Amino acid sequence: MTNRTANHDTEITQRDAQDTGLLSNVDFAMLGIHDFAYIRQVPNAEEDSDEMVFGVFTADGTHIASFESHAVADAAIRQHDMEPRAVH
Template sequence: MTLRSLSNLDFARLGADAVAYLRPVVMNGALAFSIHAADGTPIGAAPNADLAAAAIRQHDMEPMLVH
């Protein structure tokens, strides 16, 4: 099987238990970072990217940045 043959759902599940992503958002007028599971489910937020990445690593996952 190649990556090109994966469905969107299969691709979203790839590494679902090992990866979480963070993306910049504006919350209450200030820059913050939302934390999402690999499938897009929101699982948290942090005031900056370093804290978001630390929270992700605390749960034995690897942070990925989405811009």
């Protein structure tokens, strides 16, 4: 019985090692795309000014909206059932 358990543990470890390469770079980038968003300051694209706005981006970096304040951007993310994440 002990040998059977040890053998089972070895099989799980080998399978886990093989599964590490299953996600492509595109698949990895898509993780959380509909669940998370982040906010960062970006130049205002709609006006010819030096004004900065707060852009909201999906997990893969797609720019989806811009707001005049960080608080409004945060509220918009939450209103669309997403979680804001910090990006450093």
